[in-house]
Amino acid sequence: xxxxxxxxxxxxxxxxxxxxxxxxxxxxxxxxxxxxxxxxxxxxxxxxxxxxxxxxxxxxxxxxxxxxxxxxxxxxxxxxxxxxxxxxxxxxxxxxxxxxxxxxxxxxxxxxxxxxxxxxxxxxxxxxxxxxxxxxxxxxxxxxxxxxxxxxxxxxxxxxxxxxxxxxxxxxxxxxxxxxxxxxxxxxxxxxxxxxxxxxxxxxxxxxxxxxxxxxxxxxxxxxxxxxxxxxxxxxxxxxxxxxxxxxxxxxxxxxxxxxxxxxxxxxxxxxxxxxxxxxxxxxxxxxxxxxxxxxxxxxxxxxxxxxxxx
Amino acid sequence: xxxxxxxxxxxxxxxxxxxxxxxxxxxxxxxxxxxxxxxxxxxxxxxxxxxxxxxxxxxxxxxxxxxxxxxxxxxxxxxxxxxxxxxxxxxxxxxxxxxxxxxxxxxxxxxxxxxxxxxxxxxxxxxxxxxxxxxxxxxxxxxxxxxxxxxxxxxxxxxxxxxxxxxxxxxxxxxxxxxxxxxxxxxxxxxxxxxxxxxxxxxxxxxxxxxxxxxxxxxxxxxxxxxxxxxxxxxxxxxxxxxxxxxxxxxxxxxxxxxxxxxxxxxxxxxxxxxxxxxxxxxxxxxxxxxxxxxxxxxxxxxxxxxxxxx
Numbered sequence: 001x002x003x004x005x006x007x008x009x010x011x012x013x014x015x016x017x018x019x020x021x022x023x024x025x026x027x028x029x030x031x032x033x034x035x036x037x038x039x040x041x042x043x044x045x046x047x048x049x050x051x052x053x054x055x056x057x058x059x060x061x062x063x064x065x066x067x068x069x070x071x072x073x074x075x076x077x078x079x080x081x082x083x084x085x086x087x088x089x090x091x092x093x094x095x096x097x098x099x100x101x102x103x104x105x106x107x108x109x110x111x112x113x114x115x116x117x118x119x120x121x122x123x124x125x126x127x128x129x130x131x132x133x134x135x136x137x138x139x140x141x142x143x144x145x146x147x148x149x150x151x152x153x154x155x156x157x158x159x160x161x162x163x164x165x166x167x168x169x170x171x172x173x174x175x176x177x178x179x180x181x182x183x184x185x186x187x188x189x190x191x192x193x194x195x196x197x198x199x200x201x202x203x204x205x206x207x208x209x210x211x212x213x214x215x216x217x218x219x220x221x222x223x224x225x226x227x228x229x230x231x232x233x234x235x236x237x238x239x240x241x242x243x244x245x246x247x248x249x250x251x252x253x254x255x256x257x258x259x260x261x262x263x264x265x266x267x268x269x270x271x272x273x274x275x276x277x278x279x280x281x282x283x284x285x286x287x288x289x290x291x292x293x294x295x296x297x298x299x300x301x302x303x304x305x306x307x308x309x310x311x
Numbered sequence: 312x313x314x315x316x317x318x319x320x321x322x323x324x325x326x327x328x329x330x331x332x333x334x335x336x337x338x339x340x341x342x343x344x345x346x347x348x349x350x351x352x353x354x355x356x357x358x359x360x361x362x363x364x365x366x367x368x369x370x371x372x373x374x375x376x377x378x379x380x381x382x383x384x385x386x387x388x389x390x391x392x393x394x395x396x397x398x399x400x401x402x403x404x405x406x407x408x409x410x411x412x413x414x415x416x417x418x419x420x421x422x423x424x425x426x427x428x429x430x431x432x433x434x435x436x437x438x439x440x441x442x443x444x445x446x447x448x449x450x451x452x453x454x455x456x457x458x459x460x461x462x463x464x465x466x467x468x469x470x471x472x473x474x475x476x477x478x479x480x481x482x483x484x485x486x487x488x489x490x491x492x493x494x495x496x497x498x499x500x501x502x503x504x505x506x507x508x509x510x511x512x513x514x515x516x517x518x519x520x521x522x523x524x525x526x527x528x529x530x531x532x533x534x535x536x537x538x539x540x541x542x543x544x545x546x547x548x549x550x551x552x553x554x555x556x557x558x559x560x561x562x563x564x565x566x567x568x569x570x571x572x573x574x575x576x577x578x579x580x581x582x583x584x585x586x587x588x589x590x591x592x593x594x595x596x597x598x599x600x601x602x603x604x605x606x607x608x609x610x611x612x613x614x615x616x617x618x619x620x621x622x
Contacts, residue, residue: 104421111412125584261433273439
């Protein structure tokens with residue numbers, strides 16, 4: 001009977017524990033679950049978020065895996081006390097939500113919806129008609145589960161989509177570039193740029209003064225990935241100069257974004273409160289239970305983190 | 312050598328005549344084109360819009376077909392002087408534009424973008440996170456080329472889509488209902504209703520007081536179809552009572568919509584100036600040229616209007 005420890009917030013425990021235990025039962029797994037480990041050495045799996053109490057994994061000497069409820073693992077991946085396999089959450093519900101957010105905001109920019117909503121003054125302006133999507137190039141930085149799905153949805157709507165990943169990767173239906181030269185090419189071509197990279201030392205301030213200057217003048221940026229991907233001061237300067245026409249930002253270095261932060265007041269920034277993609281308990285529970293089943297059966301884990309790469 | 316008469320506005324002639332003649336040349340058709348018919352009996356094809364001078368087709372005794380540059384033919388279909396085959400425009404560019412408009416405004420409602428854009432005051436509101444698309448039912452009234460394509464794009468994004476047409480019709484990937492009972496069912500189930508029916512005597516005021524009352528309280532309406540589909544007074548009353556939460560309207564009984572019309576000032580109406588889908592000269596020219604080729608070869612025309620049905 002595997003021992004499972006939940007280390008997350010009270011709200012997360014209330015939302016996730018029941019469907020996870022149910023999904024384990026459906027797989028014939030008889031689980032003993034707790035929120036406090038009386039005997040850490042006996043714990044087989046920890047289901048965790050950085051909002052839970054466990055930060056020192058050393059006492060969990062028999063740990064088979066640490067299973068994250070969050071897609072982003074930057075706050076755990078560098079923890080030297082965690083030596084057991086670490087698995088990220090790749091939740092189909094989270095992916096669906098991200099695709100909806102990205103597609104919605106890309107179409108908002110493409111159709112000029114902000115201008116349409118502002119043009120309710122009685123003047124008929126047929127010039128608001130947009131070009132077709134096949135005249136618009138969308139750059140997607142990051143071709144993981146989220147970037148690949150968002151890029152595919154945009155391509156299905158007719159947009160020209162060019163994706164980028166640090167290491168070469170192929171995603172069906174998308175033009176995929178990689179490496180530093182590929183990054184510069186994507187930045188030069190994208191009218192709308194979507195950033196869906198993980199937070200790693202290599203992606204810290206990926207969009208800095210130099211790279212923002214490579215964009216087409218008047219490009220738009222959508223960042224539902226990680227706040228650390230963008231140099232905030234450089235972005236604000238690019239917005240002020242018109243080099244970047246508009247930015248829609250869902251993630252920030254400090255969350256909640258402080259009330260006095262200049263992003264809130266900037267006329268060309270839309271702040272969304274980290275709502276692009278939330279893990280959904282029902283579908284996430286299936287991923288956790290499946291990984292426990294795999295661990296018990298000695299099969300390889302799903303979505304195991306490459307500690308060297310950081311994601 | 313077939314004789315072609317253009318009967319449309321100057322702007323339309325300037326935009327469409329060159330690509331149409333080019334597309335005819337590509338098909339090996341040697342065309343003699345004019346804007347004024349010196350000998351009406353010799354005209355083989357009229358490429359027209361209601362903005363052109365021809366309204367009496369009786370003198371065109373040798374006419375092989377009247378080829379509309381517009382998708383909507385309600386201003387010509389009842390003209391008793393036109394006895395030759397009448398063909399509508401079904402332009403792939405127009406369809407693409409309509410899919411983009413419908414998908415963009417459905418996602419705008421789904422993601423609550425108007426509220427997001429209004430919430431830039433420094434307060435972090437994680438409650439703005441929307442449900443997933445598979446919790447949202449979209450009703451599509453009209454399953455012609457435009458309705459079918461828009462419904463398919465929404466279904467691909469994960470929305471529950473239920474389509475309706477007067478006569479039974481099947482569209483792959485969509486639940487399709489028909490008849491009066493089917494209409495009531497779609498109205499009852501749709502959280503967001505998209506109207507893409509043609510303007511005919513049967514669809515005049517389709518959404519009237521009675522049918523608007525069948526909608527879920529707080530439903531949203533997107534009308535990129537025809538202004539005549541909606542009883543304007545009934546819609547304004549439903550908006551005032553909250554029965555309909557919001558309407559996005561692209562087409563009107565009078566266009567341009569007069570500056571004093573109550574739609575402009577209503578806080579829960581977005582007016583767009585008939586921009587959902589414009590015929591694109593390049594792709595439309597291919598449709599016209601193909602129909603001329605078919606006429607010369609004695610093959611059946613594309614998109615021929617059923618005069619009894621009105622579309």
